[in-house]
Amino acid sequence: MNSIRLRDIERRSWRAYQQDGLTDVQFGGLMLAAAVVAILDRLGTPPWSRIATLTVLAFLEVGVILWMRWRYVAPRLGAVKFAPWRVRRTRAMRILLAACVLATASLVALTSLSKGLGIALPGDLGAWLIISAVILVPVAGLAMFLDYPRLLVHGGLFVIVEFLHIVIKLPSRLPFGGAFAYGVAASISLAVGIGVYIRFLRTVPRPLLGQGANALEDSHDAR
Amino acid sequence: MTRDREPRGVEIDRVIHEPARLLLVAHLYVVESADYVFLMQNTDFTWGNLSSHLSKLEEAGYVEIVKDFVGRKPHTMVKLTAAGRQAFDTYRRQMQELLADLPE
Numbered sequence: 001m002n003s004i005r006l007r008d009i010e011r012r013s014w015r016a017y018q019q020d021g022l023t024d025v026q027f028g029g030l031m032l033a034a035a036v037v038a039i040l041d042r043l044g045t046p047p048w049s050r051i052a053t054l055t056v057l058a059f060l061e062v063g064v065i066l067w068m069r070w071r072y073v074a075p076r077l078g079a080v081k082f083a084p085w086r087v088r089r090t091r092a093m094r095i096l097l098a099a100c101v102l103a104t105a106s107l108v109a110l111t112s113l114s115k116g117l118g119i120a121l122p123g124d125l126g127a128w129l130i131i132s133a134v135i136l137v138p139v140a141g142l143a144m145f146l147d148y149p150r151l152l153v154h155g156g157l158f159v160i161v162e163f164l165h166i167v168i169k170l171p172s173r174l175p176f177g178g179a180f181a182y183g184v185a186a187s188i189s190l191a192v193g194i195g196v197y198i199r200f201l202r203t204v205p206r207p208l209l210g211q212g213a214n215a216l217e218d219s220h221d222a223r
Numbered sequence: 224m225t226r227d228r229e230p231r232g233v234e235i236d237r238v239i240h241e242p243a244r245l246l247l248v249a250h251l252y253v254v255e256s257a258d259y260v261f262l263m264q265n266t267d268f269t270w271g272n273l274s275s276h277l278s279k280l281e282e283a284g285y286v287e288i289v290k291d292f293v294g295r296k297p298h299t300m301v302k303l304t305a306a307g308r309q310a311f312d313t314y315r316r317q318m319q320e321l322l323a324d325l326p327e
Contacts, residue, residue, distance in 0.1 A: 010254070013261075078263070081254060207263045
């Protein structure tokens with residue numbers, strides 16, 4: 001039986017658009033791209049090629065995810081414009097994400113210029129804590145905003161991998177250790193995402209549209 | 224019985240009071256607009272049911288059918304009109320008043 005509580009109706013409609021598993025796949029894909037970059041790093045490729053590879057993989061992934069949403073998710077869930085307060089919260093979330101990207105870029109710039117400017121960098125643990133905050137703040141914000149607590153698992157995986165990288169220094173202790181750590185984390189996120197996506201495709205069939213996609217339009221035109 | 228003593232609730236809007244249409248209006252109330260597929264998925268109505276109830280709501284002036292094109296394909300969104308929103312608010316208030324004073 002459908003709930004008639006307005007808050008439940010709105011929440012269920014909103015959650016339906018976040019629970020197709022593709023966001024989990026997106027996180028897994030990002031970590032997989034990081035694993036590829038870690039392999040290139042280990043092979044001694046120049047930094048520009050690693051950045052180019054990461055950029056291409058990230059764009060490719062976003063393209064594939066958008067296509068899957070358009071091709072398989074949208075026909076099942078339909079289209080909806082949410083209420084203005086949801087739109088306002090989306091805007092606030094984008095501002096938070098932009099601020100985190102800016103913070104990350106500032107950290108990278110600071111690290112690069114630290115020797116020239118004579119700035120003392122924090123130790124490994126301090127660096128890891130800062131990076132963890134930069135990762136977890138937007139992920140926690142997204143999880144809360146999208147009503148999607150599972151995102152915290154992916155954020156946690158990122159933070160663990162960074163700990164292995166920065167504090168434990170896994171890449172120098174184990175051949176391809178960085179790629180291995182990212183690969184394991186990516187596999188977990190991808191397994192979760194693909195599982196949820198398959199379940200979504202099975203449990204949410206395309207609705208039967210009777211006389212065809214325009215049946216209702218036709219009936220309205222006829223009246 | 225004088226008119227003053229009529230039980231409360233007799234003026235309840237029957238267009239909205241019907242359970243299926245109430246569910247439809249409730250869904251449209253919490254969003255800006257939605258298409259037919261969204262409404263079918265969220266209400267478990269069949270295409271025929273949805274079409275029939277939306278027609279009645281449209282006749283009452285409670286919903287607006289907005290047609291446009293996405294690429295070359297026609298796409299239709301359903302939106303609650305100001306009158307529909309007002310009618311639903313009134314209905315909610317009436318039902319709250321009607322049920323609030325029931326003895327335990």
